[in-house]
Amino acid sequence: MAEYSAFSLLKNALTGNKDWKPAWRKPDPKASYDVIVIGGGGHGLSTAYYLAKEHGITNVAVLEKGWLGSGNVGRNTTAVRSNYLLPQNTRFYEHSMKLWENLSHDLNYNVMFSQRGCLNLAHTPAQLDDYARRGNAMRHLGVDADLMSVDQIKRLVPALDISGSARFPVLGGLMQRRAGSARHDAVAWGYARGADRRGVDIIENCEVTGFLRDGGRITGVSTTRGEIRAKKVALAVAGSTGRVMQLAGISHMPIESHVLQAFVSESLKPIIDTILTFGMGHFYISQSDKGGLVYGGDLDGYNSYAQRGSLPIVDEVMSEMVALFPGLARVRMLRSWGGLCDMTMDGSPIITTGPLPGMYLNCGWCYGGFKATPASGWCFAHTIAKDEPHEFNAPFTLDRFYRGLVIDDKGQGATPRLH
Amino acid sequence: MLITCPYCGPRDVIEFTYQGDGNRERPQPASQNLDAWNAYVYDRLNPAGDHNEIWQHSGGCRSHLRVVRNTLTHEIRSTTFARGGHKSADNRAEGRS
C-alpha cells in the first residue's frame, strides 16, 4: 500500500498522528559513494531520484550545505510550462511537462501540479505574430498551444483590464493549457523522500569546501562533515555555480549570478485562475491554492549573491500588475524574497559531462529552473549514468557559446541580465 | 542601493544601467585569437565578494563608471569614471580641473 493516501491519513489520525515516519532519514555521510550530487535543491534531489529509479544507481549521496530545498526550488513562482520558442528548449521542457503530469503518482507525494494554463498576453500586432511563431513552433513539436481572442481572455480572467483605453491594450494571447503551477516545496520534499526510500543518502548541513583529485580527475569532495569519495561528482548548485566551480579551480564560467525577486499578496478568494504574463514588460502572476497572488518580474539586473532585492524592481513589478489589474490596487503585498539565478549567456541551461574528468555539471537555469526540475534530474541522471547526454540535453553543452551554437530564446546575446 | 557618481553624487540605482563584469579585456580589434574573444564575450569571474564592474549612469550624466561592489552585501567600495581623465567619487569637484 502507498505510504501516503487518504486511508493512511485516516489511520494516523486515529492514533494521534504519532506514527508518521520522517520524510527522509538524516544519515551521516559514508566514506564513499558511486555518485555524489552536490546540491540538495530540486535538481540535485531529482537527479538522485532518477539515478536510483531509472538507472539503478542507489549508492548516492546528495550533499546540501543548508537545509534541503533552501535554494531556488523554494524561492520561485512555481510556474510549469513548455512554451518556448526554440526547439531545443521546447523538446526539453516538454519532456519535463510529461514527467510533471505524472509526478504526484510517481513520487506518492502530492506536488499539487495544477494544469490551469499559462497565457502570454500580446499588446501589439507584431507581438501577436511573435507569439504565433512560438505557438506554431510548439505545435510542430507536438506541444499544445492556442491563440486566444480578447473575448476569450476576458472570460478566462474577468479581473483583467482588457479595455482598449489601456496604455497597452490586450490584443490577444498565446495559451498553453497544459501549463500550470505546483507546490514548490512539495517537489523538493517529494523527490527527497522518493530518493531516500530508494536508498539515497540525503545529507543536510554539509557544505562542500573543496574537491578531491587524483591527477586531473575529480574523485570526491571535502566537506564540513569530512572527506567523501565518489566515482562521479555531479554539481547541481544553480545560483552558486560560480562559487563551487571556483573550488574546483575553474575561475570563469559563462554565467552571472543575479537576484530575481518574487512576491506574494495576502490570501484572497480565487480571482485569477491561470498563469498570466504581461507582454509590455516583464511581469507574471498566478494565484496559489491558499489564495495568495504569486507574482514577479525582471531580474534586479546586477551580479549578486545576497538574496536581497532592490526597491526599483518592486515598484516596477507592482506598476505592471495594476496596469493589468487596476482593481487590485488595494490588495496588499505581503511577502517578498530574492532567489539567486545562474544566468547564462543565452538564457538556456547547461547539462553536460565535465568540464573536468569525473565531474558532471548541471547549471545555468536562469529563471526557468523550477519547471525543469523533473527533466533536469532525469537528463542529468542519464548523463551521469551513461557518461553521455540524452538527446534532450545534448544541445545544452558548455562549449556551445564559443562555437556559436547558442540557444537564445530572447535573442539578447551575451547580456545575461536581459534573458 | 545608491551609487555615488563621481559627477552627480549619490544617486539611486534606478538611474543606472549595469554593464557587467569590468575585468574583461577586449582583444585588440584586429586580433584573430578566438579564445581571447570568446573569453571576453562569454566568460565571467562572477565572484562572491568584491566585484569590479561597469555601470552607466544612464539616467544621469551618462558616464560609464567602474564600481567595486560586494556581491554578498551590495556594499560599494569605490566608484570612478571608466573613461580616464576624470577623477574618482572622492573628488567630485575635480572632475572639471
Next chain:
Amino acid sequence: MADHQLPERLSPLEPEYHPGSHGNFEHGVDVILSETRPGSILQLAAWPSEEKRLIEAIRKVTGLALPDGAGGGVSNGGRAAFGFAPGKFTVVDEAEGLAAAFAGAITPAIGTLTDLSHGRTAIRIAGPKAEWVMAKFFAIDFALPAFPLGAGRSTNHHDIFAQIQRSGADQFDIYVFRSFARSFWKALCHASEEVGYEVQ
C-alpha cells in the same frame, strides 16, 4: 535666414496647456507651471582637458560665468548655463540663433556643439511647493543646500530623462525630450493638483 521670417514653433504641450488655476487651488496656488519656450538650447561638450577653454567660450559668447564644480551653473534673465555631465554643458538663450553665435567659438580642438533647440522642451515650476512636487518625480535632493541656485542636475523619471536647473530659490527649469514633453507635462499637472497650481 533671419529669425523673423520663421513661423512660430509648435509647442508639444499645445493641446494640454490650459492657462488658469487648477486642482486644489481654493486654498491658494502653491506652484506655477509654465513652458518657457527658449529660442536656443545648446549642448556643448569639451574634450578632456579642454573644459576650461569651453567655459571661457561660454563666458565670451553669453556673458555667463560658470561657477566651479560638477553641475555648477548660472541663470541670468534670458540666459542660462549649467554643467550636466563631465565636460558637458547646456546653454540656453531666450533668443534663437545661439548656435550660430557659438559656431566660431567652439573649435574642433575644444569640443563639439549640438543644437537641441527643438529637441528639448523647457518647463518651469515655481512656488513654495515646487520642491514638494519635484520630489514626486525625481530621486534627487531638491533642498537648497543640496541643490544650490543655478546648479544643474541630470536625472530621470523612469523613461523620461530630464535636465533640471534651479533658477530660483523656489523655481526649477526642467528640460525634457520633446517627444516625452506632453506626457511629462500631464503628469506634472496631475501631481500639482494636490497643492493647487496655475498654468501661466
Next chain:
Amino acid sequence: MSPRRAETGGRIDRLRTIRFTFDDAPYTGHAGDTLASALLANGVTLFGRSFKYHRPRGLLAAGVEEPNALVTVLRGEVREPNIAATMVEIYDGLVAVSQNRTPSLAWDIGAINQLGGKILSAGFYYKTFMGPVIGPMKGTRFWMFCEHFIRRAAGLGKAGTASDPSRYERMNAFCDVLVVGSGPAGLMAAKAAADQGARVILADLEAHFGGSANWSGETIDGMPAADWAQRAVKQLEGNDNVRLLPRTTVWGYYDGNTLAALERVTDHKEAPAKGEPRQRYWAIRAGTVVLATGSFERPLVFPGNDRPGVMLAHAAERYANEYGVLPGQRIALFTNNDSAYRSALALKKAGAAIVAIVDVRSDVSNEMRKLTSEAEAELLAGHAVIATEGGKALTGLKVQRFDFMSGALSGDERSIHADCLLMSGGWSPTIHLASQAGAKAEWDPARQAFLPPKPTQRWIGAGAFTGSFSTAEAIAEGRAAGLQAAGGAASPAPLTVVEAAPGDPDPAPIFEIKAKGKSFVDFQHDVTAEDVRLAHREGFVSVEHLKRYTTLGMATDQGKNSNVPGLAIMAEALGKPIPEVGTTRFRPPYTAVSIGSLAAERFGDLKPERLTPMHDWHIANGARMYSAGLWYRPMIYGLAGETVEQAYVREAKATRESAGIVDVSTLGKIAVQGPDAAEFLDRVYTNMFSTLAVGKARYGLMLREDGLAFDDGTTWRLGEQEFLMTTTTANAGKVMQHLEYFLDVIWPELKVSVTSVTDEWAGAAIGGPKARAILAACVTGTAVDNATLPFMGIVHGQIAGVPVMICRLSFSGEMAFEVYSGAGYGTHVWEALIEAGKPFDLVTYGLEALGTMRIEKGHVTGAEIDGRTTARDLHLDWMLSKKKPFIGSAMMDREGLVANDRLQLVGLIALDNRPLNGGGHIVEELDEANPHDSLGHITACCYSPALGKYIALALVKGGKARHGTRAFVSDPLRNRFGPIEIVSNHFYDPDGSRMHG
C-alpha cells in the same frame, strides 16, 4: 453609553460620535476609535474566522500584529480586503464587512472543517488527493477536481474587480536622521537630532505619535506619559527641519540606507481633498536611521488560547487607557513575566474586576505580589491555564498547578469565571527592519528573545527595540541615539523622571502548556503545537522547513505573534536551544503594503506616450494609431468603410503610382561628432564610413560583439567631423548605449561625442514617381534634380520658410526623399508637403503600407534582425568589409554562425492566393493533424499590390538553396495551411531602377 465603554478615560473625543456599519449592522464610535475599539465598545466579541478550521475568533491584539480580526473595507464597489480592524480608524460612513465565512460570521458553514480534526494535520494535503493512476481521473485530473473546492474554501477576503479610483503617489525624501517609531525612545531621538540642526523625519505607523506613552499610564516628568508625548510632538512640530509622518509604516530597509514607507494619507477620511492621494509611498534616503520600533507581546500556547475573549495583556491595557474600552468585566491574566501585573492594575483602575493572575512562576516577587493586591486580584503562582470555556465568547477558564522546571501539571483543575483572559508570554523586540538591513538576529537567553544584530548599515537602536523595555531606558537611549545620529556629542541632560510600575524584564522560559485540546501557535493559519511536533516527527525541523510544512508564520501577521513560540516548541522537541533551530530572516515588507501604493504615480500611467511632432495632425486626419514601443505611429489613414488591408493596399499602390508621405520622426537619430567620428563609425559599422563624402549618406549595418546582426540604418555625413546616424525606432536607445559604452570604456582615446537628437528633428519620407516633382514645387534654396541631389545625396533648403535638410534615400524602393526639419516646425513642413502634393495625388501612408513596400523590396527590420540572425542569414554579407576589423568581425565566422542549415531570409508567395499570417511556419510536407518538422517561419507578410499576390518574408532553414522550390505554410494556430513558393526576398524591382530613377 455602549456596553463596554468606560465612563471616563481614553484619548478619544467623546463629543464626536461617528457612525459606521460592520456586516451591515449600524454602530457608533468616537473620533480616535479604531474599528476594533469601537466594535469592542459595542460589545462585539466575534471578529473573524480562522483560515483552516473557520474557528470563531476575537481580538488578540490592539495593533498592527492582529491576526484574527481581519475585515474588508468597502468604498462603493472598491474593496480593500484583509485589513486588521485594529488599524482601521473609523470615519462617518465607514462600511466594513467580515471575511472568510458563509453565510455569516456567527454561523459559518466552513466550521465543519473542525470535524476533520486530526486528519487535517500539518501537511495532510501532500499525502492525499493524488487520485487514481488510470482512468478518467488519472494524471493531474483528480487533484484539479479537488483543488477546485479547496481553492474556494481557502483564501481570506475577496478582492474586487472594479478599478480603484484612488490616487497614489511617490515622494522621494532625503534626511540626515530617520526615526522609526514615536514612542518615548523615538520622540527623544527625533528631538535630540532636531536640536542639533539635523534634517529629521519621524515616522510612526499609528495615527497618533507617542507609542506606549499613549496607554502606559506612566508618569514622565511629572505629567501623564501621554501628555508628555504630546508636548514633545508639539516641540517637534515647530521645527522647520523636522517632518512628521504619522500613519506611516516604514516597511522596507533596502541597500544604501534607502527605506520604503507607506503613509496612509486619507484612509481615515470620508473622502480625499482634490488631488490628495489615498496613500503616499515614501522612498527615504537617510543618513542614519534610529530604530525605535518597540516590541511585541507574545501569546502563550495553551488549549483554547484562541477563544474570543482571550487577548494579549497589553492590548487590553491599551483598549482601556487609549480608547476607554474594557474588553471584559471579569478579567483573568495568564503570564510568564512581570509586565502583565501592570496590565492588571491598569484594567482595575479602568473599572474591571481582576479575578486572578495566573503565573507559571512559583517565585513571584514581592513587588508583583503588591501589584496583585492593589489590583485586588487573586495570585495563582506556579499555575497554568489548561483550558478555556465558552462559545463565541469566553465564559471561563481552567487552571492547574504547574511546575515550570518540568512543565508538569498536577493537582486539581480549578474553574474560574471570567469574560476575558489576558495573556503575556514575554516580549519580542521589533527587529524586522534591522534584519532586513542585512544581519542575523541574536538570541538573548535572559530576555528569551531575539535582539537586533550588529548594524550592517547606518542605524542605531533605542528603547524596547534593543531589549530595554523600561520607559526610563527608552528615553535615555533615544536621546543618545538621536544625538549620535546627528553627529552631536553626548552631553549631560536633566534626568527624566519616570514613574512606572516595577518589573523584571526577563520572563520565565515557558511558552507552552501541554494539556488536552488544540493549542494555537499561529492563530490565523490554525497551526497548533501538535502540528509543530508532527513536523518534527516527519523531519521538518529546520526553521524554514517548519514554516513551509506547517505554514507557521506565513499568515498576514507574518509570524509577529507565532515565531518565537513556534521555535520554542520545536526547540523543545529537538532538545536543542532556540538559536540552534534558527530564526528566519525578515524580508520586506514589515507589514503588507498596498500594490497601488507601490505603483504610486504610475498607477493609471504605466508608461509615458512618446509623440512625434506631427502626432496631432495624424489624429486630426483620421490616422488609426498603434504603439511601437513607447511611440505612437499611424497604422493606416483609413477611409470610411475601408478594411485595414484595403487601406494599406490603397496607400502603397498610390505611393508606387504617384507619391506617398510617411512620418519617420521616430527613427533613432544620433549626432556623432568629433575629429575621430569617421574612425569610430568604421569600427562600429561593418562597412566603411571614413570614405563617405560630406553631403552623402550611406546605409550601414552593425553587429553585436558576438557577431550577430544588431541594427541597421543610414548615416549622413553632414561635415568632415559631423555625422547624423539613424537607427531603427526600436533600437535607438540600445544603439546609443552601445556607442557610449565603446567610447567610454573601450576606446576612451577617441575624440567623439554622441548625442541623441531623435527629438530635434521631424522627419517625413516622401516617395514615389512624383516625389521629386512635389519637392521641386515647394523646396526653395536648392535644386532637387538628379545632379544636385543624387541617390544618397543630401541638400539643405527651405520649405515654407523653414530650413530643411533633404536626403535622397529609399525604404519603399521608389524614388524617395527624407525631409528633416526642426521638430517645432515639423507640422508646418508636413502640411506644406501635403499641400504641394495635392496636384500630384500624394497620399499619406502608415506603417502597414510602409511594411508592405519594404516586404516587396525585401528589406529587413526587427522581425528579421531578431538577435538570432547573422548578416549572412539576411544576405547582407556584402556589407561586411574585409578591409578593417569592426565590432563583431572576429566572432562572426564561428562554426555555428556559418552553418548551412541556419535560418535564412527568403521570400514566399502564397500559391493559393490567400492571406498569410506572421508567425506561420513553413514545412516540406503538410500534415494538418500532426504538424511537424518546421523549416522556419514567416516574419512579415502582406498583400502586395505591386505583385498582385499575398507574399511574405520568412526565415527558412537553408533558405537560399530553396529558391524556386515549393513548400507549404503550416499555421495550426490559425488553421491556415496551403502551398507556397520560396523565392528571393527581393520581390520587386530587384535592381533598384525605380529608386535610382
